[in-house]
Amino acid sequence: MLTISPRMRWILHVDMDAFYASVEELDRPELRGKPVIVAGPEPRGVVATASYAARAFGVRSGMPTAQAKRLCPHGIFLPPRFDRYEELAQKIRAILYEYSPLVEPLSLDEAFVDLAGTELLHGSPEKVAKEIHERIPKETGLSCSVGLGPNKLLAKLASDSAKPGGLRVVRPEEVQSFLDPLPVEKLWGVGPKTAARLWEKGVRTVRDLREVPLGLLRSWFGQKGGEALWQLARGIDDSPVVPVRQAKSLSHEVTYPEDLFSRDQIIAELRRLSLLVVDRMKAERVLAKTVQIKVRFSDFTTVTRQTKLSEPTDHPLLLAAEAVGLFSRVAIPPGQGVRLLGVGVSDLVPATFSPLHLFVDPKLAEAIREVREKFGPEALSLWEPS
Template identity: 85%
Template sequence: MPRWILHVDMDAFYASVEELDRPELRGKPVIVAGPEPRGVVATASYAARKFGIRSGMPTAQAKRLCPQGIFLPPRFDRYEEVAQRIRAILGEYSPIVEPISLDEAFVDLTGTELLHGPPEKVAEEVHLRIPKEVGLSCSVGLGPNKLVAKLASDAAKPGGLKVVRPEEVQSFLDPLPVEDLWGVGPKTAARLREKGIRTVRDLREVPLGLLRSWFGPKGGEALWQLARGIDDSPVTPVREAKSLSHEVTYPEDLFDQKQIVSELRRLSFLVVDRLHEEHVLAQTVQIKVRFSDFTTYTRQTKLPEPTDHPLLVAAEAVGLFSRVEIPPGQGVRLLGVGVADLVPAEFRPLPLFVDPNITDAFHEVRRKFGPEALSLGQAGLE
């Protein structure tokens, strides 16, 4: 059975929600951004983009480019509310909906034809219903896989609908720059450019053997497939997490302070892995401690800014534990570390003390070799 994947991407989502709630802002340069000095722009309305404002740009720079801009702090609860209404609409067409962020989702329409009609008709319906029922503009792409569906909705931006049928995939992809392909990062794109490869068509003309010799067997194979619009990755429904936590009940109570600290650190790292997977940052760190006599304490702390840095989260967890008074003679029966107040990762503040590349490298090593592989020294916590 041919696959049909829908990709829905809301246009300038946070800024559009602000305009929806305050119609007097419509058409103005609305910029949803974190506070100065270290905040960044999350979303700029199309009117603001005319001034050169882009997501990820420091708020201070955006203010210089567009002093007349309307700078608003994010209201995640409201965006989440709207996102849920959009997801509910999508859920009417398929049980397999994968939200990528608050404003973007894949829907697997494969095999839904008997219930809902041809996927192309569903795409048209979704494209009409979201603006009508939610009041916001969206871009919709439909294709035989996630790669093509996402590129189709990109091509339809803003506010359009683009269907790419299987027989059209190659002619659709060929003129696109290679960096548009999902999985071709800036580094790979730069290496390809050095070799004179700019478009997907150029890439497709490179023999597999050559790609393998340039990028390794796996990397070469992946590029070869991308250039042909081949992508078997499934649409994976995920539950939205309001908070994330890991807890363990120990077969034997823990008495050793060092062991407790190392457990808190391990649990923190597991929680941070989840943050990274979900592309969110957390502003609150929580711990739960249960002693031998079942008395249970929870403690939490709000950080000055959201983070997904493993050492920061671990240091907070250990710090919280140090404020729990251990009843005499009691061991620790259960430990839990959790995070809450989650915000999308695009709100990551500009680095102050911590090089974000370090975090990336940390996650990379743990992804490859498992959570136990990288044990950061005790010194890292202090």
């Protein structure tokens, strides 16, 4: 039930700062400090990462490229170069593996490391955190934020509070004083809906949440939901660090606070979700042979569609095009909006499979990208049917 795990754990969380944009600045130093925005092409592309200089204009990841251009007309808009990001992500992961075999990559630029039992070899977890925090920028030229805490929840919140470029250690005796002032929506598992209900009840900070009796939380959010919140407010999280496993499928889905009715918006979302799935595929070094989408309408009816590819791939534009193509086979019932969208891949094979697929050849991909940049997105319609 509601107990604190007796085993002392130390979990490290590494999060690269504005990763894609920082890689572009690394490779082109003349861009440093400028508003660099890595984004898909208009009219339907979305922002993958914005540099801190671009964020100052209000540009955020997930935002349509067109909107980012309005907010930041002098921004430097670049297409993503996943192969380069992956190369650097591997370098970063290699550093982490020197300290522990228990490394769980969450995406290309983020990972948990379980430091249990590494003390004899590498010294105290705090020393290891300091070392990693110094080594990553030194060996890759990229800035990272590092958090160290007694569990994943605290480690992630710690690195978040250290952004950009910092290191934050939360010792067990500091957990409550660290958590208390944070807004409740910072807690993992408190989504926009739960947060909105908590605000309605006057619960804004973790301290507020901690003062709500368990019985009341259960009556607000049900047995399970109430207990989960009770634990989060106390910084309790027993979830293990799961080292790279051979996943059977990967997916991303989002429930929208308001139903989507615009076709353009739905397509932009499918592309954004595809990008997130590709990011996970790169982190797990897999290619996929099957793409599927999930669409849930306002009345909760749910449809899925899937398609098999001729070759396994992890190419973002190809997978996004497949997801959008699948959506064109979905009939939207009259009057219904879309409340949930998901994009997933399955039939995964290790990325070392390396098929000679047209779209996977990075040189060709680069060439096609250049043509599209020069002559517009429609120049090669085969590439990204629209």
